[in-house]
Amino acid sequence: MDFGQVLGEVLNPASMLWIMVGVLAGLLVGVIPGLTATVAIALLVPLTFNLDPLHSLLMLTGIFSGSMYSNSITSITLRTPGNPAGAVTILDGYPLALRGEAGRAVGLAAWASVVGGLLSVIALTFLAPPLASIALEFSPAEYFAVGLLGLTTVIAVSGRSVPRAVVATAFGLLIGTVGMDPLVTQSRFTFGQRELTTGIPFLPAIIGLFALAEVFRLAGERHLGSRAVATIGRVLPTRQDLRRTVRPISLGSVIGILVGILPGGGGAMASFLAYGESKRYSRHPEEYGKGSIEGLTAADSANNGVTGGAMVPLLTLGIPGDAVTAVMLGALMVQGIQPGPRLFAGGGDLVYPLFFGMFLANILMFVVAMALAKPLASIAMVPYSILLPGIAMFSFVGAFAATGRVYDLWVALAFGFIGYLMNKFDYSIAAVALGLILGPIIESNLRRGLVMSGGDWSIFVSRPISLGVILLAAALLVFTVVQQRRRRANAEFLVE
Amino acid sequence: MNTRQKMAALAVVGLGLSLTACGTAEGDSTYPSGAVELVIPWDAGGSSDLAARLFGSHLEDALGTTVTAMNIPGANGAQGWADLAASEPDGNTIGLITYDILTNQAMDPSATQLDELDFLMQFEEQPLALYVHSEGDFQSVDEIVEADRQVTFGTSGLGGVFHQGAGLLAQSVDREFSYVPFDGSGGQLTAMVGQHVDAIVISPTAPQQYVEDGTLLMLAVFADERSEAFPDVPTFQELGYDVPAHSSFRGIAAPKGLDDEVRTTLVEALKETYDSPEFQTKAEDLELQLTYLDSEEFTGQLNTMAPTVAELLTNLGLTE
CATH class of the missing domain: 3.40.190.10 (Periplasmic binding protein-like II)
Structure with a gap:
């Protein structure tokens, strides 16, 4: 299939219409808390039964990209994460909004998402088969190592006290063990509660930690003004901002693509890793957590970099890497298409138009996002009397919509109180989220690895990738600690 | 994603829209008198979900009414089957059955037992x-x-x-x-x-x-005879191993206690759906391994397999 034919398949009214429908639907579900891309795509798959295979895929990938970006809007303006990756967007997006720069944050998040998305599509187009072979190299030992690498991010999200952040991460890891043991039939820490056998539901927990905790904090303020901010600032990114975010966005995109191709990685892990890495290389690490555009764009580009990355194992191996692509696999099978080596070998009649369509979807998303950015960012200017009940309502709707259990409302509320107390005593809540995300990945892969090796721990250091990643994690940890010491010493020197 | 979740999603999307409630017709004795609900005890989007939805969409023609798919996932399918067993036996609620019902029965005495359901047909069987x-x-x-x-x-x-x-x-x-x-x-x-x-x-x-x-x-x-799809692959018996047949399957059940007339209509409609060329073509696209068993055969097969599954799980150390 030559390039002209590819263009012909995509640049026609019907294909463009379905790309548009997908992007708009994605943007819409993204701003509704709890409606993740997985939920939206699962709901829409039955509609694609009678569509042309290309059109159906264009729509579904449009939803994927659109929702990955628009999740950031509620994270920035309302501190309410729409999906797990939103927990990282909040760290710098929300402080920016509080400074009256919600417009800047929303605009830059859109820019970062589009660049991450576009780069990931380019990687998918030209590097899919070699990238897929990386995914195959990853055994439980490598996943365990990557999980450890992720844990070093704790220093980046530690706030003022690293020891307290470590405690918070440990708390996250601990509550991540609640539920059915991954390898034997045994429930853990469920205290006879049937609902807990599937574990602490992640989205309700982080909605509570971030959004409800903030509502409680603001409600307790003695001298609260009538509104948080009176302005949102300009939406279109300035040339200076664009220049400053080149590095974090490139870094974030690459991390997003790499984590995306690993089955089971996901947007949240990519965002955390990108955030931590970009802080390490930043000239202004002190701004992180207080409204750093570098931190924000690193997280958001990683989040959207995952979209193209996750398509790699789906299309080349026929193996879905996450919940979203698992649903897409089903949509493809309904059309009589079995993704995998055969699909690629077959000349790419479907895949190349799809890649080009995904490329267009990202550009279209940027246009629509910019057009809607101003009204959406203006949510940040709503008076507290409306904003606080609004966030509370949004939080509960989000917690409920994620799983549909009333139980999860209680989870959100409980974590709201936990988050409130942690904020008050200066424990990083992002560190809890980190532990919650990485705990199950680290634990199940550690134990899988040990089953595979018959209990021999050397499996984690005898494989080159696994050993390399573990050494990298150790080196980064030492490097960061030394760097922090030196900075602190310098600061004390200056004070004296 | 389950029904409540969908309701929540719909409620959110529908914010600002006014909804008109539709009354259901009461007192009509001919079956089917309203929409039939198809309980799917798995998440939306998975292979079982797609197979069931496909079957449901063709069942609509045979039954002459709407068939609504309802995802009630949780506890390895146990949640959906418990809801199915507890629903009114009026033919308006049917559900997808998969192998896991045998596993659940063996592993958890409080899970839905085979005798709580009326197994109407099997439409798919995949020897492993x-x-x-x-x-x-x-x-x-x-x-x-x-x-x-x-x-x-x-x-x-x-x-x-x-x-x-x-x-x-x-x-x-x-x-x-x-x-x-x-x-x-x-x-x-x-x-x-x-x-x-x-x-x-x-x-x-x-x-x-x-x-x-x-x-x-x-x-x-894991079959008694070679599969038509893979004629070159031997069975374990041929290789000299006494390994019993083992397959995953998908079928349809209703709660126990259907009225005879309703049951006959329903069973006929299910068979008609299975035989329809449209369903057969679509199922082939989805690579379903269509294998029909009627109610008696399907129930018999389940009851034969149940003790084997229980024994196996005990040997694997997976029962409590």
Whole structure:
């Protein structure tokens, strides 16, 4: 299939219409808390039964990209994460909004998402088969190592006290063990509660930690003004901002693509890793957590970099890497298409138009996002009397919509109180989220690895990738600690 | 995603829209008098969900009414089956049945038991098969059975149907394997293709293209006779192993206590759906292995399998 034919398949009214429908639907579900891309795509798959295979895929990938970006809007303006990756967007997006720069944050998040998305599509187009072979190299030992690498991010999200952040991460890891043991039939820490056998539901927990905790904090303020901010600032990114975010966005995109191709990685892990890495290389690490555009764009580009990355194992191996692509696999099978080596070998009649369509979807998303950015960012200017009940309502709707259990409302509320107390005593809540995300990945892969090796721990250091990643994690940890010491010493020197 | 979740999603999307409530017609004695609900005890978007939705959409023509798919996932299907068993036996609620109902019954006495449901038909059956990597240490069943080291089997999850398949082989040759559970059959297959486990037992659809390109070897099928789709692959019996047949299946059930007339209409409509060329074509696209069993045959087969499954799970140390 030559390039002209590819263009012909995509640049026609019907294909463009379905790309548009997908992007708009994605943007819409993204701003509704709890409606993740997985939920939206699962709901829409039955509609694609009678569509042309290309059109159906264009729509579904449009939803994927659109929702990955628009999740950031509620994270920035309302501190309410729409999906797990939103927990990282909040760290710098929300402080920016509080400074009256919600417009800047929303605009830059859109820019970062589009660049991450576009780069990931380019990687998918030209590097899919070699990238897929990386995914195959990853055994439980490598996943365990990557999980450890992720844990070093704790220093980046530690706030003022690293020891307290470590405690918070440990708390996250601990509550991540609640539920059915991954390898034997045994429930853990469920205290006879049937609902807990599937574990602490992640989205309700982080909605509570971030959004409800903030509502409680603001409600307790003695001298609260009538509104948080009176302005949102300009939406279109300035040339200076664009220049400053080149590095974090490139870094974030690459991390997003790499984590995306690993089955089971996901947007949240990519965002955390990108955030931590970009802080390490930043000239202004002190701004992180207080409204750093570098931190924000690193997280958001990683989040959207995952979209193209996750398509790699789906299309080349026929193996879905996450919940979203698992649903897409089903949509493809309904059309009589079995993704995998055969699909690629077959000349790419479907895949190349799809890649080009995904490329267009990202550009279209940027246009629509910019057009809607101003009204959406203006949510940040709503008076507290409306904003606080609004966030509370949004939080509960989000917690409920994620799983549909009333139980999860209680989870959100409980974590709201936990988050409130942690904020008050200066424990990083992002560190809890980190532990919650990485705990199950680290634990199940550690134990899988040990089953595979018959209990021999050397499996984690005898494989080159696994050993390399573990050494990298150790080196980064030492490097960061030394760097922090030196900075602190310098600061004390200056004070004296 | 389940019904409540969908309701929540719809409620959110519909904010600002005014909804008009529709009354249902009461007192009409002919079946079907309203929409029929099809309970799917799995998440939306998975292979079982798609198979059931496809069947449901063609059942609409045969029944002459709307068939609404309802996802009630949770506890390995147990949540959906409990709801199905507890629903009114008026023919307006039917549900998808999969192998896991046998597993649940054996592992959890409080789960829905076979005698609480009326099994109306089976529409699909996939005999499982044993696979190894073409460059792996083991290239035949004999080599696996006689291996002088621990053999690792990747599974789609603890105690699932694929785990049980490997367990059946272990039991019949009287040795132990180590089982590495992954998150779903996708992870299981990746681990096999990436050579991180020695062997897998899985249903044949997904690995087929890896067999065709020479990456994987399909060593034997868990069936009494060779499969029409894979005429070159021997059964375990042929290779001299007394491994019982083992397959995953999908069927339709209703709560116990249907009115005779309703039951007859329903069973006929299900058969008509199965036979319709439109459904057959679509099912082929989805690579379903269509195999029809009527109510009696299906119920009989379930009851025969139940004690075997229970014994196997006990041997694998998975029952409490």
